[in-house]
Amino acid sequence: MIGALFANEWRALLRDGRGIAMLVVGALLAAGASWTSVTTTEREDAARAAATHDARCAWNDRHVDSAHSRAHYGDYVYRPSGPLAGLDSGLQAVTGRVIYTEAHRQNDAVHRPQQSAASLLRFERLEPSTVLQLLAPLLMILAGFGVVTSDRESGRLRLLRIQGAGSMQLLLAKTMALWTIGAAICALTVVVHLFVASNVDVGRVVAFLVLHLALLWIVAAVITGVSARVGRSGTAAAVLLAIWVLGAMVGPRLVAMSADAAHPLPSRDAFMAAMQEDRAQGLDGHDPRDARRQALEKKVLAEYGVERRQDLPVRLGGLIMQADEEYGAKVWDKHFGALEEQMLKQDAFVSALSFLNPLQATGQLSMAVAGTGLASHLDFTRQTEVYRRDLVRKLNHEDAHGVQRNAEGRLQRTTTREFYAGFSAFEYRPLCVGSLLGGRVSELLSVGIWLLGASGFLLLTARRLDRRGVL
């Protein structure tokens, strides 16, 4: 019975010009968004590889300077686009693309080229995740707001009921018919991605597909339920569009604003000043009169069993720089750690409220699956800092130990071009989907609960229809 009803619904949707129009518009949006997004991401990856190559060439071609000069010269790390950025670019538009890694300081990511069209950053990009999370639900609403009301208004429902169709069977068939519109858009998006993208992470793509199919089922069930519960098609359209505006446009913005108000971040000036104050307690590698520097000098002299720095077999400067770096690392860990903690509190606030809004929960999960969410961004900055510390540590070690005393007893550098050529460029290792989704338990639960809740809503609506005989 349900199969026949489902086929019947599909025929009705196709007969109605609106259903066809929505399907065509959805297909165009899905294919267009998937294609442009993948090509943009691939151009971005190519440009990133070129920039990394340029930075590496600059490093290798530089004259053989002192290791400390090289630590100041530093290296540039370019943000990767993320394993599934072609489907969901996540936070990329609002995060800097370059981090300068150098001695003495941990820098922020800078350079956001899209800033030049800042007004457009207020709007979602036309990418697959936008199509599936915002536009496909909308198209389903426009195609299906009258899925029950128009049948009721035309008396077709009563006819179906007389022929033996149960309320639940009817609602389920209508929901499935609507869902297949969304599922078709979803499948097309993924298929185009698979065809166009040169590197495909199948596991992530499957997770992305399943997640959005679940969301679209929730949307289809809510549309059918609302359409069955209200009297007129116009009212159903108004209610469903209002729900969409609240869920897709107003809700997430309100939640973001509330999260910021509940857990405010310090201003950049205050943050930098606090860090500078703590930093001032450490060594100043460039200040020969600094008391802590003198204490370290004494310790090193004692370690090597000599009385004057001129007799040391190592360059004291390199050891001091490394000690300063280690102290600085503690300061940065403290301040950047606190900042990260505050961001995670904001994130937890948003997660907690995702139970109210499946669109928002899906958005967060989608970014997690794509490796373009907050966790991935923070992980990228952490890995960059690990790279920076390792780079500076090696250079400081070379600065201290890459020397020998000549016949006159003066220290001479023994650092070679090969030493610098031995450094490799930063390579980001993305977090696995499991760990990213593991950090999004609230959203997973939210989608699960909404999935059950929306299906339950259908069941309750069917019972209500049976009880009241509204059909």
Added chain:
Amino acid sequence: MISAAIAIELRNLVRSPLRLGVLALLLLVGGAVILQGGRDVARWQEAIESGREAGEEVIEEARGYFAAGETGPADRTWVNLTQPRWQDSYAATRIAREPASLAGIAAASPEAGAVTMRSSRTADPMLENGAKLENPALAVVGGLDLVTVFALLLPLLVIALGLEIGGYERARGVLPLVRVQAGHDRRWLWARCVAVGAISSLAGVLLVLLASIVLGAGLADAGPLLVMVLAYVAVWTAILGVVVSIARDPSQGAVCLGAAWIFLCVIIPAIAAERSAALAAEDFGVDLTVEARDAGAALSRLSDEQIFEKLFERFPDLRAVAPEELASGRRIALQGLRIVGVEERLEQRERRNDQFTSLMDRASLASPTIAFTRVLEQLAGRGTEASTRFAREVAQAAARRMESYVRASWVGEPLDVEDFEQLVTDTPAGVLPPPAPWSRTLLTLLVWALGMSGLAWFLSQRRS
């Protein structure tokens, strides 16, 4: 007829929980975001103030040394305030990007660069971050401010109030009655649309007034905002007129209005945002990072004559104080060329940004929502133009510093407190955003409103 239509629409508004709900939501959210905007501007001012205080502290320290007849702090003997290098360092006052009086209406705009910058000869305005530390996960949502409320929610108010106009009359067969009683059913429908527009405008005016009071904006600033809001409501009222002319029933009207809103407020902006991402795809700022860092090395391979000529091209007055033995001034000349490099990169960036400006121009014609959002950000002094102007001013101040540094270094005479004070007073304290070019956007919105009204007239003519 208009007054009768307004009375009917007001009665409909009071009787309909949906309409009242949308109006209440608009006013409540609008009020909340205005207050939030006020707090954001206060934070901006705090950042400027703390920057100024930090700058003043250092200047006072230097003045103290001069007053005591010292050349610098006793524990840092290498600091010598009679040298140009240290004068520049101690006189590095902060240049502030002053907020416009309506800055609070666009509090959710992405940070457009730094709000204060040290004005020294080595300042580089292109890679500075903003005053706010942002959680990207919140920033990417787009935020909620008065610009969003006006751009996205105000049209929804027009839609909610006018949802059933035309379709209701046709479905219920009321129109023939109107025709018999009043002679013109089209006039009646238009009168209802205008009434909806008037009520929506009133809501917009209330929010503009509230924003002006809370943010302390005068009539000169709030006036263009008010005009823009009214023009935007006029566009949506005209779009309502188009739908009213074709809707057979309320359901069709709802779908058409929803589709128009989605198309103009979501799909076209999404396409433009995607295009913007595509334009930015290959820009990893290599010119500002790797190339900028290594530019000095490339310059150092030039001959003395080439270096000096390049420097004199930018600072012709320096020719008079150049050392006879060029080699002795080479190091300073190379430093001078640093700011020339910064200016060249800034110019290249501005040229590169032209493609984004052209994209915005085209997108603004395609969607009144984009045009309206853009001009509101410009009125708020948050647009790209404001940060570009600030960067240019900082670069110019840095160039003036560099010129005086090179001159003083080549002349070689010890500097005194008067030279120091000159450096401080020559630095601009603040940079205001450029005036918003709102007349062009007003024209765009009026063209949209007239175009839609013409289409509505044509469709209703055809129908009758």
